Amino acid sequence: MLGLNTRRGNVTDGENGLCALPGRQQEARAAISEALAYAAATGTSAVHVMAGRADGPAAHDTFLENLSFAAENATPYGITILIEPLNRHDAPGYFLRTTGQASAIIEDLSLPNVRLMFDCYHVGRTEGDVTSRLRALLPIIGHIQFAAIPDRGPPDHGELDYPELFREIAALGWTRPLGAEYRPMGDTGASLGWMRGALSGDAT
Numbered sequence: 001m002l003g004l005n006t007r008r009g010n011v012t013d014g015e016n017g018l019c020a021l022p023g024r025q026q027e028a029r030a031a032i033s034e035a036l037a038y039a040a041a042t043g044t045s046a047v048h049v050m051a052g053r054a055d056g057p058a059a060h061d062t063f064l065e066n067l068s069f070a071a072e073n074a075t076p077y078g079i080t081i082l083i084e085p086l087n088r089h090d091a092p093g094y095f096l097r098t099t100g101q102a103s104a105i106i107e108d109l110s111l112p113n114v115r116l117m118f119d120c121y122h123v124g125r126t127e128g129d130v131t132s133r134l135r136a137l138l139p140i141i142g143h144i145q146f147a148a149i150p151d152r153g154p155p156d157h158g159e160l161d162y163p164e165l166f167r168e169i170a171a172l173g174w175t176r177p178l179g180a181e182y183r184p185m186g187d188t189g190a191s192l193g194w195m196r197g198a199l200s201g202d203a204t
Helices: 025-042 057-077 099-109 120-126 130-140 162-171 189-200
Strands: 046-048 080-083 114-119 141-146 178-180
Touching: 025 046, 025 057, 057 080, 057 099, 057 114, 080 099, 080 141, 099 114, 099 130, 114 120, 114 130, 120 130, 120 141, 130 141, 130 162, 141 162
Parallel strands: 046 080, 080 114, 114 141, 141 178
Antiparallel strands: none
């Protein structure tokens, strides 16, 4: 297990996280404590604290307070807290929208175990120029994951040249796992052919 998410809340009502929602701090912190307990029990190294649909200064302050709580409680277990910007097409109204916003939050908190989850798919859909953003943000990245842009399928097609990006990631010195967070188009096993080229360094 590389990581897990905090609870999204009431999915039926469209909730997509609780930790930036003013007035929901008790629920948010219960969700954080639950995720940390699961992570500690399973040897999971990271927890993604989901912000939820919110906006404005109160949401910002709430998110920072809950992230501080998460970081403090994760420290005894050696668990990393991750935050992930989600694109407006898949997650309209989500509080954390851009890597710039996430970077500013991480800088403001200045906590060593709060890091950026760099999702190439979300960054590509929102900001573009994925490679340049990854290079610039590498010092604060805690996890990298990917999917084809724009359909979120396997990384063997789409707008981003993943074989080239994988080579760039390796050249930057990244040695930790990458997360294949894509939607298979059919059987999962049949969708893994892209790995042959990625693992061999072959761009075809």
